[in-house]
Amino acid sequence: MQDADALAKLCTAFTPLILKEAHYPSVFDALSEDAVNTAWVIFLEFIKKYNGRDFRHLPGLIQCHLRYELLHSVIKQNHRSKETSLENALLQLGYSPIDKTTFSLALQQALSQLSSKEQLVLHYCYEANLSQQEAAAKLGCSARSVRRYLTMALAKLKQQLNNS
Known part of the structure; x- marks a missing residue:
């Protein structure tokens, strides 16, 4: 029961910090409403693992850890939410197809080469x-x-598509 009370007090005391870090513009833009929940999970995991006795520096440690982990979550989210279709990757490289059907056929032919x-x-x-790291692990x-x-x-595809 003492642990639950202590955790409740910590949660109450650190709520402003968690909300501040979760609503940091780049974090909230990337994670939106998940930012607050993600911050709470990070906070609770940190408290669970914390075994230090230096409570004077605990707020600073929590803030640094929260900021680092939230930014890491943003990076992961941005990586996952990038335009992940091959068509979009080619469009970003400057290839502009005439129509979708022609593009799909040309892409299939270019992929086979x-x-x-x-x-x-x-x-x-x-x-x-x-x-890319996960793909590397699969490919060895x-x-x-x-x-x-x-x-x-991508360069070969762009070249082949521009030639067709």
């Missing part, structure tokens, strides 16, 4: 929506290799 490794990288990064190579294959594949 890529190496199997390049096709796998595109599949993992765009269709399976994996990060480094994230740097995945980036290289991805860059080469």
